[in-house]
């Protein structure tokens with residue numbers, strides 16, 4: 001029976017990376033304490049409270065005529081977390097994420113970047129999400145693709161198999177394209193609040209169905225090779241006015257940095273307030 005390995009925050013970065021490389025996913029318990037979770041909840045509440053759980057990103061995608069079914073209803077989803085939450089910025093630079101990305105992404109780039117951010121609340125009655133790979137948009141590369149993305153889900157509330165805990169297909173980052181996961185190969189990430197689930201960009205995964213009467217609250221954070229187009233447009237979600245206020249480390253991780261010659265900009269161009277970037 002496949003399973004997701006569990007390690008603790010005190011375990012070595014090498015152990016986390018070894019699990020990721022072997023199983024395509026790992027749960028690290030005890031990463032963020034109650035105080036950190038409370039700060040994040042406070043900072044994001046004004047943004048999440050106004051989300052219509054029947055519309056959320058689902059409606060936006062449906063209106064685009066794109067993947068209408070990709071985001072299930074009865075969920076609340078917001079992005080732009082770097083701009084919206086000071087606490088979230090500590091996740092972006094967290095040593096756990098830096099060491100995993102150093103080991104998995106650095107061999108394929110000079111530096112990596114934040115790929116996407118989201119707060120994801122899965123409500124009672126939400127159906128499960130279709131299994132997918134973070135690297136699916138890079139169709140040019142054939143599955144199994146080169147390592148391009150590392151993803152994570154930070155449990156703000158407990159995650160269970162019943163309340164929408166993220167579904168993972170262990171080992172699927174190594175599968176050929178045509179292999180389809182059998183139901184007994186899909187495992188829900190059950191983890192207490194404060195844990196972080198990491199997975200490889202090639203690992204099949206998706207949000208679980210919520211069969212309880214509680215909301216499952218997780219924060220998504222992924223990173224990609226510094227020469228790829230980011231999934232979330234960080235220059236819109238973290239505009240220059242905000243980027244200027246961030247630490248150099250966060251600003252550069254968000255993408256305000258060149259990767260070799262890629263991403264240059266004219267420093268004399270002014271932002272919307274008329275100030276130099």
Ligand SMILES: O=C(O)CCC(=O)C(=O)O
Pocket residue numbers: 120129153164165166167205206207208218
């Ligand atoms: O909410 C989750 O557990 C996973 C979400 C996800 O994979 C997605 O929205 O693409």
